[in-house]
Amino acid sequence: MKNIDDLIDSAAELAEGGLSKGEIADELNVSKETASWLVSRSGATTTTATAKTSQSPHDIHVDWSAIGRDSARLTHVGRAVADLLSKQGEEVDLTIGIEKAGAPIATTVARELDTDLGTYAPSKHQWDDGESEELSGSFSRNFAGIRNRECYVVDDTITSGTTMTETVEAVRDRGGEPVACAVLTDKRGVEEIEGVPVYSLVQVLRVGQSE
Numbered sequence: 001m002k003n004i005d006d007l008i009d010s011a012a013e014l015a016e017g018g019l020s021k022g023e024i025a026d027e028l029n030v031s032k033e034t035a036s037w038l039v040s041r042s043g044a045t046t047t048t049a050t051a052k053t054s055q056s057p058h059d060i061h062v063d064w065s066a067i068g069r070d071s072a073r074l075t076h077v078g079r080a081v082a083d084l085l086s087k088q089g090e091e092v093d094l095t096i097g098i099e100k101a102g103a104p105i106a107t108t109v110a111r112e113l114d115t116d117l118g119t120y121a122p123s124k125h126q127w128d129d130g131e132s133e134e135l136s137g138s139f140s141r142n143f144a145g146i147r148n149r150e151c152y153v154v155d156d157t158i159t160s161g162t163t164m165t166e167t168v169e170a171v172r173d174r175g176g177e178p179v180a181c182a183v184l185t186d187k188r189g190v191e192e193i194e195g196v197p198v199y200s201l202v203q204v205l206r207v208g209q210s211e
Contacts, residue, residue: 007061011035012042022124026100029157029185032124034059060204062157062185068101077201078108081182084199085152086113089179094144094151096120096178098167102155105184109154116144118151120170122163137170146174153181158188158198168194 007028014024025035034057067073092115097106099121110117119142123135139146153167168178178196186200 008038008042011038015039015042020126022122022126025124025159026122029062029064029101029159030059031057031159033057034061058206059159060187060206062187062204064156064184067184068104074104075108077184078105079112080201081105081154081184082109082112084182084201085109085180088152088197088199089150092150092152092179094118094146094149094176096139096151096153096167096171098122098153098155098163099140101157102183105156106152106154109152109182113152115152118144118146120167122166124163137166139170139174146171146176148175150177150179153178153196155181155183156185158183158186158190158200161188161190161193164193164198168196 010028011024014027019027021035021039022032024039025032028035028038030038037057067077092113094117095106095110095113095115096118097103097120099119103119106119107117109115119140120137121140122137126135151171153164153171155164158164164181168181171178180197180199181193182199184200185202185204186198187204189203189205190198192198
């Protein structure tokens with residue numbers, strides 16, 4: 001993405017493709033509020049939420065597609081994430097990747113650290129304007145189950161921390177225990193979530209406040 005107009009165009013294309021606001025937020029690495037604002041600016045949808053999202057949100061867009069579109073680069077970055085986690089926990093044998101973008105990173109982490117691989121689809125993928133926030137995520141049955149194990153949690157970006165918090169709680173609800181979380185980029189600057197340490201390759205800090 002070169003500028004905000006490109007981001008708005010991408011949001012419009014995704015909305016017209018049938019993606020929910022939560023899925024658009026995930027694809028563009030922005031908050032749900034920012035996703036709604038981008039779609040409303042594009043004119044792709046006309047909803048009662050448009051007025052609520054007319055004010056420009058305070059957010060930072062992270063575009064790591066130069067990594068994601070190349071398997072070799074993605075593997076190298078995944079190894080760096082694995083290195084962040086390598087000293088955390090002695091008997092961890094499970095890595096949970098948060099879908100969508102966290103799953104391929106978690107695959108490399110699991111291979112590097114010799115753990116099983118699981119994936120979690122967060123509730124935000126179902127979220128859209130006007131819908132209830134009381135939604136639930138799910139673990140894929142095609143991958144490893146929790147089975148009361150310690151695990152790592154991996155995603156691409158932390159924006160508000162909501163998705164990572166949800167995943168940590170979901171793991172605990174299944175009897176597991178997250179030992180550490182890791183992401184490529186942390187836009188919030190958190191050191192821990194629900195008592196679980198968070199590690200990132202890059203931290204983004206907003207200096208000052210937009211008017």
